[in-house]
Amino acid sequence: MSFAQTIHVEDLERDPFPIYARLRTEQPIVEVSAANCWFATRWRDIELIARSPDFTAVSDDAPVNDAFGRPNILTTEGAEHAELRGGIEPHYRPKRVADYIETLVRPIAEAQLAAFHHSGSTDLLTQYFEPISALSLARSFGFDDVDASTLRRWFHGLSQGAINFEKDPARAAICAQTVAEIDAIALPLLERLAKSPNQSPLSHMLHSSLPHGTTRSPEQILPSVRITLLGGMQEPGHGAANLLVGLLQAPDQFASLRGDLDRLLPRAIDEGLRWIAPIGTMMRTAIRDTEVSGITVPKGTPISCIFASANRDETRWDNPDVFNIHRAPKAHMSFGQGAHFCAGKWFAKAQIEIALRVLFAAHPQIAFADGPPEFRGWEFRAPLHLNVTL
Numbered sequence: 143m144s145f146a147q148t149i150h151v152e153d154l155e156r157d158p159f160p161i162y163a164r165l166r167t168e169q170p171i172v173e174v175s176a177a178n179c180w181f182a183t184r185w186r187d188i189e190l191i192a193r194s195p196d197f198t199a200v201s202d203d204a205p206v207n208d209a210f211g212r213p214n215i216l217t218t219e220g221a222e223h224a225e226l227r228g229g230i231e232p233h234y235r236p237k238r239v240a241d242y243i244e245t246l247v248r249p250i251a252e253a254q255l256a257a258f259h260h261s262g263s264t265d266l267l268t269q270y271f272e273p274i275s276a277l278s279l280a281r282s283f284g285f286d287d288v289d290a291s292t293l294r295r296w297f298h299g300l301s302q303g304a305i306n307f308e309k310d311p312a313r314a315a316i317c318a319q320t321v322a323e324i325d326a327i328a329l330p331l332l333e334r335l336a337k338s339p340n341q342s343p344l345s346h347m348l349h350s351s352l353p354h355g356t357t358r359s360p361e362q363i364l365p366s367v368r369i370t371l372l373g374g375m376q377e378p379g380h381g382a383a384n385l386l387v388g389l390l391q392a393p394d395q396f397a398s399l400r401g402d403l404d405r406l407l408p409r410a411i412d413e414g415l416r417w418i419a420p421i422g423t424m425m426r427t428a429i430r431d432t433e434v435s436g437i438t439v440p441k442g443t444p445i446s447c448i449f450a451s452a453n454r455d456e457t458r459w460d461n462p463d464v465f466n467i468h469r470a471p472k473a474h475m476s477f478g479q480g481a482h483f484c485a486g487k488w489f490a491k492a493q494i495e496i497a498l499r500v501l502f503a504a505h506p507q508i509a510f511a512d513g514p515p516e517f518r519g520w521e522f523r524a525p526l527h528l529n530v531t532l
């Protein structure tokens with residue numbers, strides 16, 4: 143039996159990195175039946191697949207279709223994809239983000255901090271990073287009145303659908319219930335925005351590049367709203383938490399970062415994202431039989447391009463498993479590749495920076511309360527908790 147056939151989803155959930163390392167060496171393009179798809183684990187193969195006309199993002203097998211509906215931004219291409227992306231992306235371009243990010247995120251971060259500031263300890267994942275991430279995205283996107291605990295429940299529920307490669311009915315049910323809860327709030331909101339547009343991405347998704355007086359239907363945009371809520375609310379918080387774990391495990395690096403925050407923080411953010419990619423994979427499908435690194439990927443095959451593995455490819459980085467904020471800057475894949483490259487990269491990085499600056503200014507001596515946390519996940523990866531003393 144080949145190594146790939148021995149892989150279980152539970153092993154991937156617990157710690158996928160040794161599995162990816164072995165696949166990169168022995169079976170870089172291979173079927174992994176436990177995940178119902180093929181895996182591509184090397185940097186150069188993923189780069190090739192993302193740019194190749196022989197692979198498409200359009201897929202009947204992607205879990206996001208069942209979970210969130212179609213058409214959606216992730217599994218469309220060409221004009222249909224551009225139309226869906228056009229409603230979201232302008233609000234998150236670097237110059238726009240620079241105009242509003244401080245006034246949006248700093249008050250949210252300071253309010254979250256105030257709740258545990260004098261307590262001496264907290265779980266920074268659930269009490270700080272996740273609420274900041276969820277509230278910042280929701281407020282920027284047009285959901286003005288939904289509280290942090292509801293938003294956190296939303297992205298945790300949505301993620302169960304997005305990662306449901308194994309078609310587990312329990313996961314599907316959690317996601318369906320979350321979608322119903324979101325729709326109950328989104329539909330009346332969209333009805334109001336159809337009549338009275340505003341500057342939010344939610345409003346733009348309804349109106350952008352359409353003749354005056356016409357709008358898209360909720361059915362056309364809601365699947366992409368759900369996808370953006372999931373990634374946009376979940377990932378910046380998880381990226382920040384992953385980075386802080388790296389820093390707390392490497393006190394020398396943490397000390398040098400605090401001594402030179404302006405220069406080292408942007409680098410540290412990228413190193414944290416490289417080290418543990420919050421979104422580990424993207425799905426592509428072969429349009430025809432296509433050879434990649436000498437292996438034929440048969441027509442119709444769904445192939446999971448594993449960014450989390452490409453980010454640790456030893457042909458690109460020395461000691462790739464080691465977290466090291468002093469590495470020479472080099473592009474990683476954590477925001478994706480090709481036409482579906484993350485629309486929220488600048489927003490996410492700026493938000494993580496503010497959240498960490500607020501935290502470090504108030505609590506420069508953070509340390510693990512009970513040792514390094516347990517991580518879970520391969521499609522999405524983050525610590526389960528981040529208990530610290532302040």
Ligand code: HEM
Pocket residue numbers: 215216227230234279369370373374375377378381419420421423424425475476477478479481482483484485486487489490491
């Ligand atoms: C650290 C935080 C984030 C990470 C690591 C991340 C990562 C990614 C990745 C890997 C993709 C490509 C997925 C694929 O091709 O299947 C993606 C797409 C996307 N991201 Fe992010 N993301 C982050 C934050 C955000 C935020 C804050 C937003 C809010 C606007 C956002 C919105 C999107 C959208 C709309 C797409 C779909 C783009 C398309 O299909 O054209 N992301 N993201």
